[in-house]
Amino acid sequence: MAAIFKLLKKTKLTNDTIVIQNEKKEIIHGGHDDSNWLVSYADMMTLLCGFFIMLFSMAKLDAPQYDGFKEALAKQFGGEYIPGGKQTAKFMTQILQEMGILDQVIMKSDYTGVEIIFQSTVFFDTLSSAISDKGKKILEELAKKIITRETAEKRKYKIVIEGHSDSRPVLSGIYPSNWELSGARSARVARLFIENGFEKERLTAISYSDAFPVVPERKPTGEFDEESLSKNRRVVIRILEPKQDSIPFPNQLTP
Numbered sequence: 001m002a003a004i005f006k007l008l009k010k011t012k013l014t015n016d017t018i019v020i021q022n023e024k025k026e027i028i029h030g031g032h033d034d035s036n037w038l039v040s041y042a043d044m045m046t047l048l049c050g051f052f053i054m055l056f057s058m059a060k061l062d063a064p065q066y067d068g069f070k071e072a073l074a075k076q077f078g079g080e081y082i083p084g085g086k087q088t089a090k091f092m093t094q095i096l097q098e099m100g101i102l103d104q105v106i107m108k109s110d111y112t113g114v115e116i117i118f119q120s121t122v123f124f125d126t127l128s129s130a131i132s133d134k135g136k137k138i139l140e141e142l143a144k145k146i147i148t149r150e151t152a153e154k155r156k157y158k159i160v161i162e163g164h165s166d167s168r169p170v171l172s173g174i175y176p177s178n179w180e181l182s183g184a185r186s187a188r189v190a191r192l193f194i195e196n197g198f199e200k201e202r203l204t205a206i207s208y209s210d211a212f213p214v215v216p217e218r219k220p221t222g223e224f225d226e227e228s229l230s231k232n233r234r235v236v237i238r239i240l241e242p243k244q245d246s247i248p249f250p251n252q253l254t255p
Helices: 003-010 035-059 065-075 083-100 132-154 178-195 225-231
Strands: 009-014 018-021 106-110 113-119 160-166 205-207 234-240
Touching: 009 205, 035 113, 083 106, 083 113, 106 234, 113 178, 160 178
Parallel strands: 160 205
Antiparallel strands: 009 018, 106 113, 113 234, 160 234
16 A cells, blocks of 8 residues: 555646656656647648748739738738838928928829929020029939938939920020930939939939920910920939839829
């Protein structure tokens, strides 16, 4: 009997296991189910399958769909995702407000970045590519504020300057056509950005002449509409996202 009580003192009971410890500290297991690992293995395989399905679906997304996917994923985890274009548009709106010219420009944005449309009269006199004093002040302040923002965010934006004209031919001056005039204007703006701290490899100057009008230039009677002509004479500054490799064509963005 004493031997039985001594054995019971060294016996531990679990749900489905009896463990008996002898004097040599040996442990004897009983009733163990070796198939429990299958449950964990099945869970792991299910998660891996879902992960690869997600990767496959992401590979077929274009940029706007991918932004939507990341936004939905961020909400699921209680966070917030702001697409690059929207974030850039937000800080550019703040910059233009600080400069007091937000109501003098048209700003558009999408996933590629932001474009700011200035009427050509803001920077140039008729048939001239020389930037006016008022235009220089605006461009210098704009360039410096963008650089300050870049430094704070540790990002490097790409800047594209587009020169656009109306369809009327150049009849006088040093430029033989609107192509040369538009190109000279965009190049002057790009050079001013360089003079204010931008690396030239991040800048592109483009001449579009009258290839991309924003509004029809003629009235129903066939005469030129001066207001429409002035809208088509413009300088567009595009601030592209750092990862944006290609340059979007004009009129692809929506207000």
